[in-house]
Amino acid sequence: MTYFQVSSVTNAMRAKTLLARRGIVAYVSRQTGDEDNGCGYSVAVSGRGGEADFAEQVLADAGVRVRGKRTRDDL
Numbered sequence: 633m634t635y636f637q638v639s640s641v642t643n644a645m646r647a648k649t650l651l652a653r654r655g656i657v658a659y660v661s662r663q664t665g666d667e668d669n670g671c672g673y674s675v676a677v678s679g680r681g682g683e684a685d686f687a688e689q690v691l692a693d694a695g696v697r698v699r700g701k702r703t704r705d706d707l
Contacts, residue, residue: 633676633677633678633703633704634676634677634679634684634687634701634702634703634704635661635663635674635675635676635701635702635703636674636675636676636677636687636688636691636698636700636701637663637672637673637674637698637699637700637701637702638673638674638675638696638697638698638699639673639697639699640673641660641673643673643696643697644660644673644674644675645660646694646696647675647691647694647696648660648675650690650691650694650696651675651677651687651690651691654686654687654690656677656679656683656686656687656690657677657678658675658676658677658687659675659676659678660673660674660675660676661673661674661675661676662674674702675691684703688701
């Protein structure tokens with residue numbers, strides 16, 4: 633699982649929709665204990681490697697600012 637940290641719930645929902653349009657299943661989750669990340673929402677993508685890289689590129693192309701990226705191994 634890869635988590636893309638975004639600044640708001642609005643950006644998280646927008647990211648989820650953008651990814652769904654490209655065939656990527658994503659989940660929105662609330663992050664806790666991270667004051668440096670604004671509202672602290674993440675978009676989780678279950679795929680590894682190529683799918684996560686593709687998802688990140690889709691978000692970048694759409695102008696969704698990713699404030700951080702974590703994998704399940706990082707948690």
